[in-house]
Amino acid sequence: MSNIPSNLMYLESHEWARTEADGTVTVGITDHAQKALGDLVFVEVPEVGRTLAKGAQAAVVESVKAASDVYSPISGEVVAHNAALQGSPELVNQDPYGEGWLFRIKPSDPAELEQLLDADAYGKIVAEES
Amino acid sequence: MGFKTPLYETHVAAGARMVDFGGWDMPLHYGSQIEEHHAVRRDAGMFDVSHMLTTDILGARSREFLRYLLANDVGKLKTPGKALYSCMLNENGGVVDDLIVYFIDEVWFRVVLNAATREKDLAWLQRHAAPFQVQIRPRTDLAMIAIQGPRAREKVAAVLGERIEGARDLQPFQARALGPYFVSRTGYTGEDGLEIALPASEAAALWQRLHAAGVAQCGLGARDTLRLEAGMNLYGNDMDESVSPLESGLGWTVAFEPPERDFIGRSALEALRARGVARKLVGLVLEDRGVLRRHQKVIVPQVGEGEITSGTFSPTLERSIGLARVPAATTDSVEVDIRGKRLPARVVKYPFVRNGKVLI
Numbered sequence: 001m002s003n004i005p006s007n008l009m010y011l012e013s014h015e016w017a018r019t020e021a022d023g024t025v026t027v028g029i030t031d032h033a034q035k036a037l038g039d040l041v042f043v044e045v046p047e048v049g050r051t052l053a054k055g056a057q058a059a060v061v062e063s064v065k066a067a068s069d070v071y072s073p074i075s076g077e078v079v080a081h082n083a084a085l086q087g088s089p090e091l092v093n094q095d096p097y098g099e100g101w102l103f104r105i106k107p108s109d110p111a112e113l114e115q116l117l118d119a120d121a122y123g124k125i126v127a128e129e130s
Numbered sequence: 131m132g133f134k135t136p137l138y139e140t141h142v143a144a145g146a147r148m149v150d151f152g153g154w155d156m157p158l159h160y161g162s163q164i165e166e167h168h169a170v171r172r173d174a175g176m177f178d179v180s181h182m183l184t185t186d187i188l189g190a191r192s193r194e195f196l197r198y199l200l201a202n203d204v205g206k207l208k209t210p211g212k213a214l215y216s217c218m219l220n221e222n223g224g225v226v227d228d229l230i231v232y233f234i235d236e237v238w239f240r241v242v243l244n245a246a247t248r249e250k251d252l253a254w255l256q257r258h259a260a261p262f263q264v265q266i267r268p269r270t271d272l273a274m275i276a277i278q279g280p281r282a283r284e285k286v287a288a289v290l291g292e293r294i295e296g297a298r299d300l301q302p303f304q305a306r307a308l309g310p311y312f313v314s315r316t317g318y319t320g321e322d323g324l325e326i327a328l329p330a331s332e333a334a335a336l337w338q339r340l341h342a343a344g345v346a347q348c349g350l351g352a353r354d355t356l357r358l359e360a361g362m363n364l365y366g367n368d369m370d371e372s373v374s375p376l377e378s379g380l381g382w383t384v385a386f387e388p389p390e391r392d393f394i395g396r397s398a399l400e401a402l403r404a405r406g407v408a409r410k411l412v413g414l415v416l417e418d419r420g421v422l423r424r425h426q427k428v429i430v431p432q433v434g435e436g437e438i439t440s441g442t443f444s445p446t447l448e449r450s451i452g453l454a455r456v457p458a459a460t461t462d463s464v465e466v467d468i469r470g471k472r473l474p475a476r477v478v479k480y481p482f483v484r485n486g487k488v489l490i
Binding site: 042062 | 158419
């Protein structure tokens with residue numbers, strides 16, 4: 001069974017988003033996504049300072065099995081990325097909602113967050129897929 | 131719902147991620163395919179290969195039949211138990227399947243066929259067997275477990291004790307029937323190890339005992355990265371009925387000598403040789419981050435284009451490796467189109483890794 005924390009928001013394409021105390025939004029891929037991909041071998045995160053539109057291709061996660069694009073759940077500027085993933089892509093497998101985060105965005109339109117899926121809605125999508 | 135091996139329930143109970151492989155429900159991995167890969171390179175791991183079809187060829191003219199059926203020459207098999215790798219070709223020189231053939235005695239040979247091609251292969255064998263009056267007997271009553279790695283034989287010996295005593299002195303590429311077990315020192319990983327064919331009803335118990343003795347359970351994911359590091363072809367990826375072994379890095383397995391031996395596909399291969407073989411299979415190492423994958427386009431500047439036939443991330447080398455079919459004039463470097471970017475790759479002699487050592 002996949003772990004789907006109830007305090008996060010989700011995209012149908014298996015990204016999660018978490019609003020931090022400072023208003024920035026941390027993004028990663030879900031437990032279901034990392035399990036489906038298998039062992040990750042490369043992660044390409046967006047440069048700090050890059051501006052992303054909601055739904056834009058932001059990162060690439062590549063496993064032994066396949067390369068997969070990661071989309072930005074919201075519009076805004078990248079304010080941080082997880083540099084540790086360059087040497088340790090397996091962090092995404094081991095801790096997808098923690099040490100395996102991908103990048104952090106300063107949202108240009110926080111209202112976009114309301115369009116994301118909650119854990120129940122995302123859980124239904126995962127259940128349909130498996 | 132696919133076909134299931136006698137170990138299916140064992141895999142599911144172990145939490146394996148099951149996938150379809152050639153119509154069979156098989157384990158991809160049991161958690162981490164990279165850890166399973168390292169277990170085989172460094173210690174011992176085991177694979178369920180019961181989806182492959184063991185088939186016995188019985189009759190006085192078995193050797194004669196196989197010398198006609200196979201591109202490698204079964205005439206080389208002089209010691210009982212000795213094994214040989216060969217392609218089975220069609221009349222056009224295309225590869226119907228690749229297999230290992232064992233010489234057990236003059237009236238009993240054994241071949242092990244790929245899972246995805248087993249029905250096609252059986253039909254092919256039946257079709258050509260009649261004039262030689264040999265019997266083709268598929269052994270669906272058998273399961274097969276491959277135990278591979280530097281400590282594989284020692285761990286098998288610890289579990290099976292006297293039952294396997296007779297296999298202690300087996301040389302590489304040699305096999306022996308020990309009661310209900312058929313034990314061969316062969317594999318598909320580039321490491322030492324054994325493959326044990328045994329009654330299907332005994333497979334789950336042996337698997338559990340090997341696991342308890344510290345043999346890692348390994349899935350098809352690790353099997354693929356191990357075989358590719360070892361520079362071994364995969365049927366359906368690196369060769370199929372549309373290409374000859376001469377364009378697939380398998381020229382060494384075609385026995386043109388002695389010239390009087392006729393085999394299916396011989397005249398087509400001789401014609402191809404006379405015309406000149408236009409393509410070859412090469413090993414590639416990607417210099418940058420990224421992963422070579424099957425069907426990516428290979429660009430050879432000033433020469434032409436080719437295609438990746440197998441590609442993966444190599445857990446041992448920690449970078450991507452692959453096999454590619456390219457124009458024969460290709461020398462030492464190429465570019466590969468990976469998701470719209472052209473990345474440089476180095477052409478290398480494979481195997482990439484054997485017996486735990488990096489060779490490139």
